[in-house]
Amino acid sequence: MTTRHRVVITYCTQCRWLLRAQWYQGELLTTFADELAEVALAPATGGVFRIDVDGEPVWNRKRDGGFPEVTELKRRVRDLVAPGRSLGHADRPAGPDGD
């Protein structure tokens, strides 16, 4: 029985970050559908934007500044839920013509 993981995205409702939280959620659920038990969105206030995997913070706006670049976020989540798994194109540096 593979263990499946729980992600929580805590976002500030005053800052209207619901749609941003849903975007990251959709990306994570699309990439890690087999590894994740659930991705929860938790409304909060005070400028918070935090992403935790099984209680461990992989992103915190107040610590990391701003919002994660989605590939970097996926690497951090991958390292916890599917260590060693390739993220395909996202893991390889862009070629000379940027693709």
Next chain:
Amino acid sequence: MTTRHRVVITYCTQCRWLLRAQWYQGELLTTFADELAEVALAPATGGVFRIDVDGEPVWNRKRDGGFPEVTELKRRVRDLVAPGRSLGHADRPAGPDGD
């Protein structure tokens, strides 16, 4: 300390219902931001589409057939997380010219 509630939307990934689940999630988080601790999306398979509030099913595709009309879903959630609270226009029957 008001109790805040947990909603889980379990959706079938084979049927590609992530976006549909996110839509209902966004509606619930917008209407009930103060009452909900979180709304989680849980990927599953086999045609499931189920919405539970604190473990109690308020919608189950296999029992209720198809997908909830969003106002009806909000009424069912309201009755559990904010009994008696008005849902504004959504709670009133449409006027003669349909608004």
